[in-house]
Amino acid sequence: MSTKYEEILVVTYRLFAEVGIEKTSMSRIAKELGISKPAIYYYFPSKGALINTLFDFLMKEIQFQNFFNQEEYTPHNIRQKLIVDGHAMIKQQAADPHYEKVMSEYYALSAKETKFAIELKHVLHIYLEGFTRLLELAVAADLIDRKDVHLRAQFLTLIVDGLDKYTDKEYNVDPSEIWTFAVHSALKN
Amino acid sequence: MSTKYEEILVVTYRLFAEVGIEKTSMSRIAKELGISKPAIYYYFPSKGALINTLFDFLMKEIQFQNFFNQEEYTPHNIRQKLIVDGHAMIKQQAADPHYEKVMSEYYALSAKETKFAIELKHVLHIYLEGFTRLLELAVAADLIDRKDVHLRAQFLTLIVDGLDKYTDKEYNVDPSEIWTFAVHSALKN
DNA sequence: GTCTATAAAGCGATAGAC
DNA sequence: GTCTATCGCTTTATAGAC
Structure with a gap:
């Protein structure tokens, strides 16, 4: 079972690949997850934080x-x-x-x-x-x-x-x- | 002497490198050239055309x-x-x-x-x-x-x-x- | 050819209710 | 935790004057 925090990261990672980082909007991420945009802001303070978190993950990988x-x-x-x-x-x-x-x-x-x-x-x-x-x-x-x-x-x-x-x-x-x-x-x- | 058409391409090429393709706005290109945004639209029908033209040039290179x-x-x-x-x-x-x-x-x-x-x-x-x-x-x-x-x-x-x-x-x-x-x-x- | 002005849409982010 | 609603800003692109 995965947390919502992780779900957001997984969907964002896929969208970064499919749509590109800059063209992946917070609205789009929310839409794919079936939640609202502010719900993402509850877990991540900004889009930049989302970008940084995935980058750090990738660098470790x-x-x-x-x-x-x-x-x-x-x-x-x-x-x-x-x-x-x-x-x-x-x-x-x-x-x-x-x-x-x-x-x-x-x-x-x-x-x-x-x-x-x-x-x-x-x-x-x-x-x-x-x-x-x-x-x-x-x-x-x-x-x-x-x-x-x-x-x-x-x-x-x-x-x-x-x-x-x-x-x-x-x-x-x-x-x-x-x-x-x-x-x-x-x-x- | 270079034409304005070429000047636009040269500046755009540099901005694509320095700022990135998506973050390079038509306004920014215009600003760097000291002209207005619609002036660029006179030479190129859209931002996409600018992107395509430079890509074709690069592929030949x-x-x-x-x-x-x-x-x-x-x-x-x-x-x-x-x-x-x-x-x-x-x-x-x-x-x-x-x-x-x-x-x-x-x-x-x-x-x-x-x-x-x-x-x-x-x-x-x-x-x-x-x-x-x-x-x-x-x-x-x-x-x-x-x-x-x-x-x-x-x-x-x-x-x-x-x-x-x-x-x-x-x-x-x-x-x-x-x-x-x-x-x-x-x-x- | 080039301008000012603006339309239309989307963006990141926040306020405040529940 | 999650929502609706909205703010403020920037974007591409166009209308219309000169």
Whole structure:
């Protein structure tokens, strides 16, 4: 059973994907829920609060640590674990039909609202650091050179960042295959 | 000397990047140009027309053929030419300070306006076909297997698509280096 | 071609009753 | 907690004068 607070967030999330953040009006959210506009204001002080709450939720969802747990990585298993964890990430994001569009909305919003830009950049930076640390295990295993770590961490970050765009489309290539190829490329000397 | 028609488009393009498409009002455009709102309606029948005109312009700008000219490619020069053409593309897109943000705006808009979604997908599809044809030259040169062409064309398309995100930020890695690495990866057996 | 003035609609948000 | 009613503002777009 879900609370009204949660119901509002769920409907708003869907509308942000379908209609866009700016064009999603409080009236529209109320209408879809079968309640009145002031009822939403009882739970959220403003539309901005609704936008911020969903953004914070999303940022937690996409954190590096949710998909790649550094503690489980060893110089021995790094290749296979990178591949498997990436596949799990792709699968999870594909399971949410609104994910890509809502992210795209927030990305556009970040052009005008510094707060979002800073946070999105931060999340990307953590991916960069995370992949850097994982790739250093590959250095220890003599798979790659230390000097190549930085560039290849950037490379993997870019791929991860771009993969969701290819997730819900019928490009007759599984994004998982691209990820697998990218991991092999990143670990090739 | 530029016409008023062009002046309107230039200012609107900048505002789309700085303020966002939806939050850019006709009044704001008029104000920045030092003219009145109805004056804009003399040149463009609606705000939608303004949005469409700039979109069409942008789609022509980012076409595959503008950056990768298939006729100049041979099995011999493919590696070097892919790298050089990619660098030129990165340089050109970085030269336009509004490019990334406006593209991001249209990408968000494509979530609700099918017209844009279809066109963006089409442009991506042409990249896919283009890289496929170029990589077939690499097959002829025995650089890679035919069976790998499709996946690697997808791979290069994803990279190209994602690179502009890294263009205007201080990630202390040149996106050109990522592209170079990607090309070498795509041409490795 | 460009203006002032304004119509018509929708927005976020609030007051106050229940 | 949820409602009806409404305020104040901004939006796209147009009418009509110059």
